[in-house]
Amino acid sequence: xxxxxxxxxxxxxxxxxxxxxxxxxxxxxxxxxxxxxxxxxxxxxxxxxxxxxxxxxxxxxxxxxxxxxxxxxxxxxxxxxxxxxxxxxxxxxxxxxxxxxxxxxxxxxxxxxxxxxxxxxxxxxxxxxxxxxxxxxxxxxxxxxxxxxxxxxxxxxxxxxxxxxxxxxxxxxxxxxxxxxxxxxxxxxxxxxxxxxxxxxxxxxxxxxxxxxxxxxxxxxxxxxxxxxxxxxxxxxxxxxxxxxxxxxxxxxxxxxxxxxxxxxxxxxxxxxxxxxxxxxxxxxxxxxxxxxxxxxxxxxxxxxxxxxxxxxxxxxxxxxxxxxxxx
Numbered sequence: 001x002x003x004x005x006x007x008x009x010x011x012x013x014x015x016x017x018x019x020x021x022x023x024x025x026x027x028x029x030x031x032x033x034x035x036x037x038x039x040x041x042x043x044x045x046x047x048x049x050x051x052x053x054x055x056x057x058x059x060x061x062x063x064x065x066x067x068x069x070x071x072x073x074x075x076x077x078x079x080x081x082x083x084x085x086x087x088x089x090x091x092x093x094x095x096x097x098x099x100x101x102x103x104x105x106x107x108x109x110x111x112x113x114x115x116x117x118x119x120x121x122x123x124x125x126x127x128x129x130x131x132x133x134x135x136x137x138x139x140x141x142x143x144x145x146x147x148x149x150x151x152x153x154x155x156x157x158x159x160x161x162x163x164x165x166x167x168x169x170x171x172x173x174x175x176x177x178x179x180x181x182x183x184x185x186x187x188x189x190x191x192x193x194x195x196x197x198x199x200x201x202x203x204x205x206x207x208x209x210x211x212x213x214x215x216x217x218x219x220x221x222x223x224x225x226x227x228x229x230x231x232x233x234x235x236x237x238x239x240x241x242x243x244x245x246x247x248x249x250x251x252x253x254x255x256x257x258x259x260x261x262x263x264x265x266x267x268x269x270x271x272x273x274x275x276x277x278x279x280x281x282x283x284x285x286x287x288x289x290x291x292x293x294x295x296x297x298x299x300x301x302x303x304x305x306x307x308x309x310x311x312x313x314x315x316x317x318x319x320x321x322x323x324x325x326x327x328x
Contacts, residue, residue, distance in 0.1 A: 001205060004198040011194040012221040014187055015052045019225055022184025023048030029177035049229055049245055050252040052222040055192035057257045060214070061264035063196050066124065070269060071214020072222060073258040074277045077112070077250045078215075079223040081284050082314030085246050088230040089307030096292075097299040098240040100143075104247050105289060107139075111254045112285045116278040122271045129262020136255035195221070211270040212325055215277060216318065243300070250285075276324075280317055287313065 026048070047054075053076050060068035088094070118128045172180070195218065203213040226249050233242035261269075287310070292300040 001202070004201045007194055008198040008202070008217070008221075011191045011198065012224070015055070015191040015195060015222070016225055016228075018184045018187035018191060019048055019051045020184075021180045022051060022188060024172070025177045025180030025182070025184055028172045029174060029181060031171045032174045032177060047252060047256070049225045050249050050257065051188060052192070052225060053253055053257045054260070055188045056195055056218055056222055057260040058264065059189075059192040059196045060210075061260045063200070064265060065196065065200060065210045066261035066265040066267065067210040067270045067273070068196065068199065068214040068218065069261040069265075070119070070124065070258065070273055071211040071277070072218050073253045073261075074115075074273065074281050075215035075219025076223050076253050076257070077281050078277075078284050078317060079219050079314065080226055080246050080250055080253075081288050082310045082317065083220075084223055084227045084230055085243070085288070085302075086307045086310030086314060087227065088234060088242060089302045090304055090311065091231060092234045093304055093307075094234065094239045094243055094302040095299055096240050096243045096302075098244060100146075101240065101244050101247055101300075104244075104251065105292060108247055108251050108254075109282075109285050109289055111135075111251060112282050115254050115258060116274070116282055119269055119274045119278050122269050122274055124262045124266060124269050126262055126266040129259040129264075129266065132255050132259040133263065136252070136259075139251065139255060208325055209270060209272070211273055211277070212321060215321060243302075272324075276320075280320075284310075284313060284317075 053072055057069035057072050060066070060072065115132075118124060118132075171177075199213045199218055200210065202208070202217075203210060226246060229245050230242040233239070233245065291302060291306045291309075
């Protein structure tokens with residue numbers, strides 16, 4: 001047992017490190033090929049924080065454990081808002097004025113309800129997975145189109161987009177970029193494989209379902225990049241980027257992580273996902289929506305009291321999961 005716990009911890013460290021190197025290699029290579037920093041910031045860097053969830057979800061689905069992939073997507077969304085954002089706000093209150101975030105937050109709520117609807121019949125089909133993936137590329141296209149129009153009109157004043165563009169990793173040579181890209185992808189795949197294998201072993205040893213292991217241990221581990229990125233952003237006074245990375249990651253989790261379960265291993269879903277976990281995901285997202293839009297001013301302000309409320313919600317959810325697991 002201790003061997004598998006050690007493998008799991010090491011695999012998480014490698015997963016996070018390799019995701020960072022993947023972003024470094026991909027963004028540097030894109031810059032060397034003449035791709036706009038704005039596009040790199042909104043796509044490669046943004047998706048880099050969700051790369052761990054994507055790889056783990058794909059590995060879990062390929063192992064025949066779609067519940068782990070679904071649990072990872074749902075659990076990561078809950079963790080990102082309740083724990084990552086809550087803890088970030090406890091460190092330093094956020095003031096957000098980005099128009100992009102104001103538009104993405106209602107979209108996140110709609111997509112969260114859509115994900116619940118797809119899982120409500122306790123079955124996740126191949127067409128549903130494909131529909132979400134297509135929507136993901138549509139979302140990226142719309143986001144880039146809007147940003148490019150603002151650039152062309154010299155009206156690019158959205159703080160989140162500017163901060164994302166300015167916070168790109170340093171450019172390296174093309175050869176080094178390709179090397180980091182290759183290393184990042186390889187280690188992402190390998191570490192995701194070991195995470196899924198070790199998690200399944202631990203889950204079976206303690207009688208925990210694949211869904212719960214995805215909702216808890218894996219979700220927490222794959223959300224660590226968001227936590228690190230958010231704290232780093234607020235320390236650099238990039239509040240919009242901190243908030244934007246969390247909202248964007250949650251959108252990616254629904255449109256680019258959850259679909260792996262339906263595309264690779266469609267079939268029946270653990271009923272707990274539809275009656276317990278997806279509703280909690282909706283409730284947490286609604287709470288964030290209310291906390292952000294509770295003021296009529298032009299910017300959001302998340303205080304430490306609001307951060308404490310979010311963290312308490314995360315703790316309550318973990319207690320709920322494990323109390324029901326121990327009962328079973």
